[in-house]
Each structure stands twice: as C-alpha cells, then as structure tokens.
Amino acid sequence: MSSGDHPRTFEMARDVIRSAHNNGSAEDLMLFYDRWAPNYEQDVDLIEYRAPRLVAAQVAAHFGGERQAAMVLDVACGTGMHAGVAQMKREGFQRFVGVDGSERMLQHARQSGLYQDLQMAVLGEQPIPVPSGAFDVVTISGGLSSSHVPAKAIRELLRAAKRGGLVCMSTRANRDNVAYKVALEGEMKKMEDEGLWRRVEVTRVSRFERGVSDHEGGHVPGCVYLFQKL
Template structure:
C-alpha cells in the first residue's frame, strides 16, 4: 500500500476505528501496557512518553491509568489525530508520516519511554525506523513495541534489525511476552474465527 493510499485509508477509518477494534477484540494497548508495567521502575509522574503512531490515543488512555501523565503523539492520519486530540491527553501532537527516509520530528535523547503499538505491522512503519526510535530515547529509557507472531519477510527483517542493534550494544532486551488471542482479523468475508497471536517486547537503551 502506497503512503498516500495508506493515509486515505486511515482517514476514512478514523470515526469507526475504535468500534471496529472492539469488535476485533484488539487488546494490544492493554497487553503492551501490562507488560511494561511489570518492568518500568522509573518515575511515571514525570516520564515523557512518545506514542508513535498514536492513532486515536488508545495507548495513552491505557498508560494514564497506570500513572503516566506526559504524552507526545506522532500520527500520519489527520483524522486519527483529531480524535486523539479530543481526548486531552497529549501535550503535543504532530502530523507526520514516518518512513525510512523521513526521520522522527524529535530531538535526540528526548523520551523516557517510546511506545510503538501496532505500528510495526506489515505495511505500517518500516523496520528501518528502529534506529530512529533509539535516537530519540534517553539513555536507560525504554522502547516497547508489538509484533504479530506469524512468520513473514517483514517480521524476519525486523528481527534481524533488532538483533543488529543488540550486537552493537545499543539496547538490551528487558522482557518478551508471547500473547495468544491477540486479535481477530477483519476479512472481506467478515470477522475471522481464529485469533492471531502477538508478541510484546520491551528494550532498554544503553
């Protein structure tokens, strides 16, 4: 899916997005925040969180319940951003399409926590974006992201990139959680009967 086509798709989906996520039993925000909750020992009251792509704000809503208060969001869909803004959780929202050659609009070492929930799925953020996530994260800061469990070329490239950053000593794995019943996919014929599985991973920047 081309970038413009992708943006148009999410713009047209924005109003119904959360309702559809409920129907699909999409719980990646809850699973990711639960996993992070068990390992994040920093001061949540002062922590600055980057949520990318922030969508309609589901991740910030979930994090707020655990004491996080300061959120910046980046999203390529203006209509998704409008809904996120209406929730009043983000101190800064930026309309920006993240691509391999379009860096994040953020200064180095800015964030205590970077959340990428759903964004690394195929045809979303490119796997080449991981060094950018590290660039904007503070030393000892956390990066939490989710993956679909099924095999694909995109997933293999992503895992290779993750390991290369480990080998370079740039970050270390804190926890990895395999989650069954991640979500039910919406197919052209209706809702899939079987659930897809997913993975939540948390890394710490060295």
C-alpha cells in the same frame, strides 16, 4: 455513534482492516486512515485488538523511574482514545506526546485530551519530529507490519529515547506477517549486537487480536518486545 443509525459489525471491521494492507504508497495509506478515523475505535474494539493494553502493561511492569515526570512518546497513536494511553495514565504516567501520519486520526486524538502534544509524521518516510534522547518511554503498539513501517524504522524509535529509556513495540505473529516479523527481529538483534540497546523482555501472546483473513479462525498470536537504550 460515528456510523449513524447503523452499528458496526465484525464483518465490516474485518473488511476495512483487510484493505489497510492493500494500500501501495504511504500517501494512500494515510488517506485510508483519514477515512477510517470516524469508525476506528469501534472497529478495533470489534476485532478485540489488545496490542495497546499489552504494550502498556509491559512498560508498567518494568519502568523503575518517577512515572508522573516521565515523558512518553506514543508513535502511530491513532485516535488516542484506545486503552493503551488510558491504562498508562492509570499506572501513574501523565505526560504523553503522540505522533501519527493521519491528520484525521490526530484530530480525534486532540479531542481525547490525553496528550500534551501531537505531531504529524509517517514513521519510515520521515524522521519523528521530536528531539533525540528526549523520552523515558517510546511505544508503538500498532503499525509494525510490511504494509506500514519498514523494519529499519525502529532505529528512529531508539533515537527518541533517553539513555536508559524503554522502547516497547508489538507486531502480529500470524502466517501473513511472518516474513516481516523475521525482518523486524533481525533488526532488533542487529541493534543489540551494535550495543545500542538490550532486550528486557519478549512476550508471545496467543490472543493478540481476532483474525481477519479467510484462513484465520479465532484469534491470531502476537509478540510484545521491550528494550532498554544503552
């Protein structure tokens, strides 16, 4: 256990996750994730963080190509050991490239053995270091919030996808994230209107993760968005 003889509790995980939204600069945020990396897996389990599984399930339900040959880009991949990529492997996907802005998170991801390649980049601060139009599937199951990634950065996800490829994203739909969600959905609609992609499915989930704010009891809702590049 990463935290030695002292098991993690929900309260410990809650306090860490609250502090994630108080980091001013991208550099501060990545330093936060570097420090969090040893306990990350335990903490996301404690808050019952379902986004990676939900994204994986949505992709699997709609992907019609050859799964073993498909290239999957996992943006904001974290430690790589959460259930999303593992679930996609069970669904037949085999080829994964991960991108994250935290070197410590990437160190854990390398140890997972799930990825053929891992790259370091902060979405919204710099381009994703992958070729344009190279991926059959692009996912981001965490990271889409006002303190992490500007809404317009989803255009970079689209750039990485092949024509006909799928882009799957998720975000919280609770009160604290409502302004960002509105901006995010506005950017998605703008990209639809520009003929860049088409909406395949949008799913609202009532139990996205356990709430960590004082005014949130139980679980908070979230949304999963799936688009196809035109």
